[in-house]
Amino acid sequence: MAIIKQASRQTLGQLIGANNPPISVPNDSQRQYSWTRKEVNTFWDDFQKFRKARDAGNPSAAEYFIGPIVTITDDQISARSLLDGQQRLTTSTILIAVLRDTLWRIDSEESKAMANNIQRDWIARKTGRRQPTEYFLTLSQFDQNFFRCRIQDWDDVSGNPPPVEQADKFSHNLILESYSYFESKVSELLAEIPTEAERLDWIDDLRVCLITGLVFVEIQTPTSSDANEVFETINSRGRDLSTTDLVRNFLMEKSINGDEKARVNSAWEVILTGFDKREDIERFLRHYWVARHGDVKSHSLYTTIRTALTDRFDKAGSTYSVGTFAADLENSAERYLDLLSCGTGEDDFDAFLNEVATLNADAIYPLLLAASANNDYAELTPLAAACISYYVRWTVIGKKESTLLEERLFGLAKEVSGGLSSDSAIERVRGLVPDDDAFLADFRKASLPKTSQARYVLERIEHWMRREKEVDDVSVVSKVNHVEHIYPQKPEESLRLTAHNDLVNRIGNLTLLHGRKNISASNKPYPQKLPKYATSSLLVVSATQVDKLWDQTANSWRAEGILERQNYLADIAVKVWPSGTALAKA
Known part of the structure; x- marks a missing residue:
């Protein structure tokens, strides 16, 4: 059972304010920023409803409880590592930065002073001319520099400095999209306010409501393993569960040294840079596992991975390590990205991959991924051709049970990973393709509403x-x-x-x-x-x-x-x- 040092009520200002211990997202846990327009819109709408109720004096709207966060704290509570709550704190910081920048653009002496106060009190500060900037929220290595450059860095004379970091991960684009969304919402509401003084009052009221009204419960734990257990428990009971996050946290927990943690981070750097959406990463992880172990459903993927790898890592005399798994995962991610992008460099093979993508024939990917481990891409063209014929004849035209096709291809992928030759796999798929008489009969009566x-x-x-x-x-x-x-x-x-x-x-x-x-x-x-x-x-x-x-x-x-x-x-x-x-x- 996890050890919890204490659970306490904390406002947003108590979590990220200048007089509180800074919060950092450790590199060996948590995910990159992942809130889309849907989550940001919900956050904004809920906050506006709370603000209006609070302004109206509704006794039940004194505070807005936004959920728990999980931290690892030292005995002196001089620093806090964040295991759960990153999305909410990052999004709140983005909104605070929008208020800061909006004040600066009003371009009066008072508005610029207010902007600088917001920066110093709730985002980042310098305690001395030669001292480094102290950031009140530090993200993990995947988003840290970009978030600092685009959101947190500030010059009290000229305002926000020109950006030097370019968006090269989908999380970076989400950060920019969240900022743009809040900026447009604040601008719309300010446009209805006639005088500068009233606009400054409105922004300041919004800041106070945000800093003092948003309330969290901070669950403080002494170690990363305790924090991970609490994190998984919260996620498994209805919060935003991400297989990607949980797998990475698990691998970090099982790493026995810094080299293994670095190997996991190297794999995740490839994954986060290569894929455009979280959903694509989830699909890759499932197909990667299917290619080696056979079918597993998305909802049970993390539990399956954790159980299987724990048995292998902890087995007496085992040489299979976190580093071994992470290296294979990274190599597979690179090949999977080639398959998804139809960019293997082999024209015939890429043409068939384009058909797979057009048909959304995801069931084919695990087999191609397994076969690509020990074969050149050009050698996989006959396998891809056979899979396409099978998919079109069986699923698109024949309208036959798609789960049976998946079971067959997934099982074959596992065999290929176990040593079955690509030639044998090709013959096996060709044997699954419905014959001409069956296909003609199906085609002559087929409808295609899609x-x-x-x-x-x-x-x-x-x-x-x-x-x-x-x-x-x-x-x-x-x-x-x-x-x-x-x-x-x-x-x-x-x-x-x-x-x-x-x-x-x-x-x-x-x-x-x-x-x-x-x-x-x-x-x-x-x-x-x-x-x-x-x-x-x-x-x-x-x-x-x-x-x-x-x-x-x-x-x-x-x-x-x-x-x-x-x-x-x-x-x-x-x-x-x-x-x-x-x-x-x-």
Whole structure:
């Protein structure tokens, strides 16, 4: 059980004020800044509701409890290391900095003095001309310099100095977005206040409300292991749980020396710099684990990792260490980023990776990640081709159970990590691809209500037809295309087919057209659409029997024409996404 030295009520000003022990986020724990517009907006809205209630004298609105924070404190409580609460304290500091900068821009003697007071009392100060700046909140190594440069650094003569740190992590951009959001909100409210004196009073009232009204419960613990246990308990009971944060904290806890901690930080530097969003990191961690150990669900990923690694790290005589795991994680992250960006440098392989991304076929990544550990990217092209055929035939067109596809590919990824050769893996995937008879049957009755899937299928058919006819004009195909329903989604009532709902999203009723979609034109009868079709340079329009969908004699749409065109496209599709020996030759 965790040891708690004490739990005490603290206002924001007591946590980050000049006369209180500074707070720092240790490099061996916690995450980078991660609040998005959604969380910042909630913070602002809740604070404004509290402020208005407090200004109105509501007895129940004397304080706004914003949640617990967890710190490691020494016996003298001369310094505090923050294990939980970073997002709230960082966001509060950003808002305080916005008030400071807003006052400075008012550009009066009084407003500049107020700005300097805010900086000195609640953000950072210098106790002497030759003394280093004392920051009241210090973030971890991933955000520390950027946060200081863009938010905390200040010159009492000229204001905020020009920035020298550029945003190179997604957390840096989130910091800038939070600042811009608060700046716009404060500016909007100030615009309604007529005089400078009233604006200064309003900003000062907002500062007092923020500094004295926001209340936390600080849970002080003596060691990092106690703090981690409290941190995990809070997260597991409904707070913002992040597998990424918990895994890193766990690895730091299990590190036996500074070298291992440095190795973990090196891996996290690659991860945080490489991925654009927290969700991408969570996906990578899951796929990394799946590639080695088989399927695990996102909600149980951290528990699974912690249990498995604890057993390995603590096993008597084991040479498997935190450093070993972190090095493998970093190497895998670099390769995973290559897969996501379609940037391996092998054109054929990258083309298939682009298809994986277009289809959101995430189930394929663990197998490719596992195979990439011991194979050059060029050698993985046949594996990627087989996976695409399997995914399209099974999931996109066949609408079969996607969890079964995942189980098969995840299990195969684990085997590849265990030593199964890539050639064997390729043969195994080819054996999973539904045969031509099954695919033809599925394709002839398939509907594609998802625009992204419809565009992908039609563009792949277009590419194949152009190669076959030796008119592979890349500039034509690469133009922006929209998916067009030949028989309209909202036809005139007199032309509506009886089986409208069944037919409207059938593949036989879909085509591509260049340019933006004109919804009103798309709902017109075929004769009014004909000029667009006749002038199209796309073969999927001009060479796939589009005219069969309209009965010129009866001046009406033909349900049979949709089915006839779909059968025509099915005969092409079986070649675009081959199986069996055709796939082996592709």
